[in-house]
Amino acid sequence: MTKTPVALASAAAMLAAGAAAAQELNLICSADQAICERLVQEFEASHDMNINMVRLSSGEAYAKVRAEARNPQTDVWWGGTGDPHLQAAADDLTAEYRSPMLEELQPWAVTQAETSEYRTVGVYSGALGWGYNTEIFEEKGIEPPRCWEDLLDSSLQGEVQIADPNSSGTAYTTLATLVQLMGEDEAFEYLKKLDANVSQYTKSGSAPVKSAARGETGLGIVFMHDAVAQAEEGFPIEVVAPCEGTGYEIGSMSLIAGAQNPDAAKVFYDWVLGADVQSVMPEAGSYQIPSNANATAPEAAPDLSELKLIDYDFAEFGSSERRSALLSRWDEEVGGVANN
Structure with missing residues (x-):
């Protein structure tokens, strides 16, 4: 049967629509908004493809991916701490892929891939610490804290912000770090004492130090590179790596x-x-350490080799069971955004 011009035109339109759909990419980005936007800009400039990007904190991203498991609305999840990525891998929410780029990556990035059976990979790394507003501390006569224990001092009452570990990978890394440094019961006792000094549990991991930079709070517990970013922008932020030791992330x-x-x-x-x-x-x-061994690291990035890093157990604290148990205990004993 001969197709009419209308039928041919309709078929051509359907093919064109299909081709256009094939050039769409749905991305969750769990880094800072400016970094996410730059990634999209760079990719679209060099590829005939449109990215639909949504910026979510790591915990929010995991929740979205899990909720949409039967009908995924996301293609790629980039950035954010590795623990929820590992949990997603353990829950079979992510796909195995062995990129040809693996041979160019730092050992820690490859180890992340191996740990997840190639369902995630490291894209950057950064250590946990805090940034404080030097002007606020000087004005109020507060001694700058150098150690985790110092954050419990009464002079810091109402001056500390940290994110909620349910939504923030940064805050979950803090929780897991303290458990590994102190032991679980001791870590929760510490967090309950710290709560007396916390003015707000934010949704985003980088928000506390941005608040400190604006003079809205004295100190934010964050990844050090987020504090460096504020200092590099000219804000009076001093960056600290805690003296007892600290954890780190493998952004994935x-x-x-x-x-x-x-x-x-x-x-x-x-x-x-x-x-x-x-x-x-x-x-x-972005002041994280890049995962590609041939990439140029930012000059202002904290030198991880000079920090006292713990032997962070990504496999254990990225497991679904361990992560869920710690978050439940935090909700019960410390409390989140709704209680502050």
Whole structure:
């Protein structure tokens, strides 16, 4: 049967629509908004593809991916702490992929992939600490804290902000770090004492030090690179690595199982692991250590080799059972945003 011009036009329109749909990529980005936007800008400038990006904290991203498991609306989840990425891998929410870029990555980034059976990979790293507003501390005569124990001092009452570990990977890393440093019961006793000094549990992990930079609070417990970013912008922020030792993150990336655009997702995945791409990130205010061994690390980035880092157990604290248990206990004994 001969097709009419209308039928041919309709078929062509359907093919065009299909081609357009194939060039869409749905991305969750769990880094700072400026970094997320720069990634999208760089990728779209070099690829015939449109990115639909939503910025969510790590815990929020995990919750979204889990809620949409039967009908995934996300193709790639980039950035944010590795623990929820590992939990997503353990829950079969992410897809196995062995990128050809693995051979260019730092050992810690490859180990992250191996731990998850190649369902996630390291994209950057950074250590936990805090940033405090030097002007506020000087004005109020507060002795700058150098150790975790110092954060309990009564002079800091109402001057500390930290995120809620249910929504924030930064705050969960803090929780897991203290458990590994002190023991679980001791860590929760510490957190209950710290609560007396906390003015707000924020949703985003980087929000506390941004608040300190604006003079709204004295100190924010964050990843050190987030504090460095504020100092580099000219705010009176001093960056501290706690004296007893501290944890660190392996910011990660995962492909979502059952994604609508798996081929496009792999293109982005391989691209963002490249040295050239990772070397551009400092221009967007990223002061993490890049995972590609050939990428140029930001000059202002904290030197992890000079810090007292704990032997952070990513496998244990990224497991679904351990992470869920710690978050439940935090809710019961410390409390979240609703209680502050």
